[in-house]
Amino acid sequence: MRELKAGGYGIYLCSNASVRLLSCYKETIPAIDCFDGVLFSAEVKCMKPQKEIYAHFFNRFGLKPEECFFIDDLDNNIQGARDCGMDGYCFADGNVAGLRDVLGRLNRE
Secondary structure (H helix, E strand, O other): OHHHHHOOOOOEEEEOOOHHHHOOHHHHOOOHHHOOEEEEHHHHOOOOOOHHHHHHHHHHHOOOHHHOEEEEOOHHHHHHHHHOOOEEEEOOOOOHHHHHHHHHHHHHO
């Protein structure tokens, strides 16, 4: 994340977190300082992969789906993002090299 941030990319967090995390996320999420914005499902009363959460996300941060790339650990959340016009990558396996490869290819396109 720090490399992407240093490269000028906007980095946002969209999480299905409970209301409890709203009070302590700044202390518990690693590299929280890298994020340009944070959206928790508890705030907007809908969850990934519902289309509404992605609409809240795009509206809150003024983002265009086709200019975003979504990384999540669940395939159904990636499909939800794709259904809203945002491509994505499932990082369930934790394969950092694979993720770097995908992001590198995106950068060249």
